[in-house]
Amino acid sequence: MPSPSRPTSEPLVLTSTTLGQVTGEVVARPPVRLLHLGLGAFHRSHQLWHTAASDPDNAWGYASFTGRSSTAADVLAAQEGLYTVLVRSSDEDDLVVIRHLVAPSDGADLPLLRTYGRDPRVAVVTLTVTEAGYRLDSSGRVDLDDAATAADIAALRAWREGRGEPGVTTALGRLVLALEARMTAGAGALTVLPCDNMPANGDVVARAVADIAGAVSDELRQWIVDTVAFASSVVDRITPATTPDDLAELRDRTGLVDAGAVVTEPFSEWIIAGDFPAGRPLWERSGVRFVDDIAPFERRKLWMLNGAHTLLAVCGRRRGHTTVAEAVADPVITVQLDQWWDTVAELLSAPDLHLPAYRASLEDRFANARIVHLLDQIAAETTSKLRFRVVPVLRAERGRGRMPEGCVAVLATWIAELRHGRRDADAFRPAIDAVLDRSRDTATLVAGLLELLDPRLRADADLITAVAAASDALLSPLPSSEPEGRPRAHR
Ligand code: CS2
Numbered sequence: 001m002p003s004p005s006r007p008t009s010e011p012l013v014l015t016s017t018t019l020g021q022v023t024g025e026v027v028a029r030p031p032v033r034l035l036h037l038g039l040g041a042f043h044r045s046h047q048l049w050h051t052a053a054s055d056p057d058n059a060w061g062y063a064s065f066t067g068r069s070s071t072a073a074d075v076l077a078a079q080e081g082l083y084t085v086l087v088r089s090s091d092e093d094d095l096v097v098i099r100h101l102v103a104p105s106d107g108a109d110l111p112l113l114r115t116y117g118r119d120p121r122v123a124v125v126t127l128t129v130t131e132a133g134y135r136l137d138s139s140g141r142v143d144l145d146d147a148a149t150a151a152d153i154a155a156l157r158a159w160r161e162g163r164g165e166p167g168v169t170t171a172l173g174r175l176v177l178a179l180e181a182r183m184t185a186g187a188g189a190l191t192v193l194p195c196d197n198m199p200a201n202g203d204v205v206a207r208a209v210a211d212i213a214g215a216v217s218d219e220l221r222q223w224i225v226d227t228v229a230f231a232s233s234v235v236d237r238i239t240p241a242t243t244p245d246d247l248a249e250l251r252d253r254t255g256l257v258d259a260g261a262v263v264t265e266p267f268s269e270w271i272i273a274g275d276f277p278a279g280r281p282l283w284e285r286s287g288v289r290f291v292d293d294i295a296p297f298e299r300r301k302l303w304m305l306n307g308a309h310t311l312l313a314v315c316g317r318r319r320g321h322t323t324v325a326e327a328v329a330d331p332v333i334t335v336q337l338d339q340w341w342d343t344v345a346e347l348l349s350a351p352d353l354h355l356p357a358y359r360a361s362l363e364d365r366f367a368n369a370r371i372v373h374l375l376d377q378i379a380a381e382t383t384s385k386l387r388f389r390v391v392p393v394l395r396a397e398r399g400r401g402r403m404p405e406g407c408v409a410v411l412a413t414w415i416a417e418l419r420h421g422r423r424d425a426d427a428f429r430p431a432i433d434a435v436l437d438r439s440r441d442t443a444t445l446v447a448g449l450l451e452l453l454d455p456r457l458r459a460d461a462d463l464i465t466a467v468a469a470a471s472d473a474l475l476s477p478l479p480s481s482e483p484e485g486r487p488r489a490h491r
Pocket of ligand 1: 197235236237238239305306309310377378379385
């Protein structure tokens with residue numbers, strides 16, 4: 001019996017064959033010379049986009065590993081790693097199919113990771129694992145007592161002693177595993193290039209990797225310190241989670257089904273400082289800047305953009321807003337935002353920062369309502385984010401003897417929302433719950449939560465008083481009964 005034929009109108013999945021049919025070209029793919037940990041939407045809209053835009057000769061392909069879930073790798077592998085970046089300005093969409101994701105891979109596939117680690121042609125490992133993904137303590141060091149990190153160290157030790165496959169789960173544990181494979185193979189130097197929103201991210205990761213490796217073996221630690229280059233980078237491109245509507249729209253426009261597509265804004269920035277002993281793509285062809293001193297650019301981006309984002313997520317949601325564009329259309333929020341930017345701008349002093357233009361461009365970018373950037377997405381991992389985005393501004397201001405209203409407002413609102421029972425995804429949730437449960441008065445509660453952000457804040461009695469008063473002022477009258485779930489000692 002003949003098999004039923006597919007209806008001709010059924011859209012085809014994006015692959016090199018279907019793309020070739022649509023464009024009439026043979027779709028060439030580069031060899032793998034770049035590794036990535038954290039195959040999410042941002043990696044697709046940023047590092048992969050820049051690599052594709054700067055590599056007309058197809059010399060630099062990526063093998064990119066997912067984090068905790070294999071979903072993105074499964075989806076992209078079914079499309080041979082091809083996917084579309086939909087660049088969405090305030091009035092039009094531009095589409096580009098990226099061919100540089102050669103091996104979308106499951107992060108749990110450790111033998112594959114080791115294979116790439118051993119390959120001397122691999123020259124750079126980039127990371128986008130989120131601030132919380134590094135599992136740092138409040139002093140910025142990797143927390144070796146953290147259960148997952150400790151388990152990885154034990155697994156890496158057992159692996160070096162020849163006892164079975166290592167079941168390593170953390171991003172840094174996997175990075176150390178790849179480096180161990182490289183050392184053992186004698187494959188030579190490469191560069192680790194973190195692309196997460198942390199100041200001095202190269203130095204932070206270098207120290208964390210050395211600490212983990214040192215707990216595994218002195219030889220490994222020494223090899224890493226002597227051989228591996230750690231570069232720092234500032235990355236910027238607003239990339240909200242792709243929605244089913246985006247995918248449907250794309251299918252209607254191209255006739256191809258692309259479940260790996262990402263939507264992003266036209267703006268993109270990548271600033272890098274560091275050495276590349278094994279080479280790198282000519283990323284500058286796509287506008288990437290290489291600088292000697294990255295610190296001023298880090299502060300500008302983390303404080304002006306990310307700090308403002310966290311302010312919008314915390315204070316905007318409290319006012320009932322759902323997206324960034326909605327929040328910045330609210331005059332109450334714009335007053336807070338302007339106050340925040342004024343404070344930050346005063347602290348940023350370096351030539352070359354072009355602050356008025358930078359701020360004006362942020363206003364435009366945030367107001368682009370065609371980029372549906374959910375405040376809930378930004379609110380994930382607020383504790384880690386506050387550490388890098390708000391606390392440095394707060395400490396600089398307190399050091400000058402000032403009580404920065406913008407910082408106090410964000411912290412007080414964050415705390416008021418926690419007291420109201422808001423539960424966003426946060427690696428520090430157990431610690432937050434412990435503080436909420438044990439604190440009998442607002443000042444103790446505020447001191448405990450500020451201590452999670454930076455232990456030095458606990459000693460600042462004036463700050464605690466200011467945040468506690470602002471937080472109390474935000475609390476609506478207590479509900480008559482306990483909310484469902486866990487009982488709360490204090491709110
Ligand atoms: C955002 C960032 O979710 C967040 O915390 O602040 O992802 C932001 O969109 C990017 O850093 C923009 O470059």
